[in-house]
Amino acid sequence: MRDRNTDLRIIRTKESIRDALVELIDEKSFEAITVKDITTRAKINRGTFYAHYQDKFDLMTKCEDEIMLEMSKIAKQNFPGVLTAFETNSPTATLFPIAVLIFEYLNEKSGFMKAVLGPKGDLSFQTRLKDFMWKTLFGNDPGALIKEQNLLVPGQYLASYIASAHIGVIQKWLDSGRKESPQEMARILSTMSINGPFFAAGLKK
Amino acid sequence: MRDRNTDLRIIRTKESIRDALVELIDEKSFEAITVKDITTRAKINRGTFYAHYQDKFDLMTKCEDEIMLEMSKIAKQNFPGVLTAFETNSPTATLFPIAVLIFEYLNEKSGFMKAVLGPKGDLSFQTRLKDFMWKTLFGNDPGALIKEQNLLVPGQYLASYIASAHIGVIQKWLDSGRKESPQEMARILSTMSINGPFFAAGLKK
DNA sequence: TATAATAATGAACAACCTGTCGTTCATTAT
DNA sequence: ATAATGAACGACAGGTTGTTCATTATTATA
Known part of the structure; x- marks a missing residue:
């Protein structure tokens, strides 16, 4: 039985996504941020983002x-x-x-x-x-x-x-x-x- | 010399663009609105929009x-x-x-x-x-x-x-x-x- | 009213973003 | 050691953006 909350890969990915979001809001407005911006900054594949969140609104x-x-x-x-x-x-x-x-x-x-x-x-x-x-x-x-x-x-x-x-x-x-x-x-x-x-x-x- | 501010075509176009904007903000958030949404609602060509405003932010x-x-x-x-x-x-x-x-x-x-x-x-x-x-x-x-x-x-x-x-x-x-x-x-x-x-x-x- | 000026249109374009695939590969349990 | 799980990846089709250009419609004015 695997726990989604303890898989280190998931924790690492989610953390870098959220850190990237905060960084990007400082730079441009939330509405101007694209999913691509977030994943590029977080250094993950864009598909990985959609495995965790529906879109940037879901993340927020x-x-x-x-x-x-x-x-x-x-x-x-x-x-x-x-x-x-x-x-x-x-x-x-x-x-x-x-x-x-x-x-x-x-x-x-x-x-x-x-x-x-x-x-x-x-x-x-x-x-x-x-x-x-x-x-x-x-x-x-x-x-x-x-x-x-x-x-x-x-x-x-x-x-x-x-x-x-x-x-x-x-x-x-x-x-x-x-x-x-x-x-x-x-x-x-x-x-x-x-x-x-x-x-x-x-x-x- | 013609005046951009009194040409009836321009006045009509600008008014319908701004009316469309207000209508659309009631329906979805400003960030979710596309230029295409605005021009479709305003019943004008998309190219015409760009003749008056740089983008939706410029309009706003x-x-x-x-x-x-x-x-x-x-x-x-x-x-x-x-x-x-x-x-x-x-x-x-x-x-x-x-x-x-x-x-x-x-x-x-x-x-x-x-x-x-x-x-x-x-x-x-x-x-x-x-x-x-x-x-x-x-x-x-x-x-x-x-x-x-x-x-x-x-x-x-x-x-x-x-x-x-x-x-x-x-x-x-x-x-x-x-x-x-x-x-x-x-x-x-x-x-x-x-x-x-x-x-x-x-x-x- | 006729005419010159110009605003609006429709179509096409490259570039970009989106959301969704099937595939690959690392991790974990047996 | 090996099979199962599922996270991460690369690639795809569909839609939006901003621009350009020839054509059409509308307007202001002489």
């Missing part, structure tokens, strides 16, 4: 799914603690630790994340990431953090606002070389989301 | 540039008034009118904007739009709205936060059928940016 989706799964795990493991702490403490104190964990994970996977979230990356991933953020943090019906009746604006716009803003900051952090620590980034995001960006800009109070 | 860029130019005009015409009013009034009152104008323009060009900002659209346009937003609203050195010394967070992250958040809300508005009026959308964005998204969510105070 599988890379993205791995990332989403990991982030989902981080969120699910720490969300119960957040929910109970939320009763007594301020939103700052409760959401801060989870934000730090996410930034630490992004830091670890920064090569791929920078490529896929960058200006030459994959737009559909951002859409999926926004949906994911909203569902994991605020979508759990029983213990939802946000109640519809408390909203001052329609929920869908609040969701878009927060998710897009956070992804935007993550993009900037990755793109400018990750000079701030995960802790510092979590503080920056908290400041803007809790007090509002205009307050953080010194335009208020 | 030229469409985007027109939009950016118009938005730039709106911003430049109204910015002086905003600056003077800003000394005495609150940020709400001063930035509100300009936001309404922008939403009215987006409403007018909603077909193209929905396509290009949507999940199948063009990622590089979003990047350009963020840069544009920041430069027009906060980048004018002499009378900058935001002073570096007042910031509670690094300026680059503040810029990314606000720009991404606003574009995210615009995307949601376009994607969900533009049910709210431009005035209502301006109010929603102001509420979240001035009091903060957490306050707007009923999570604070």
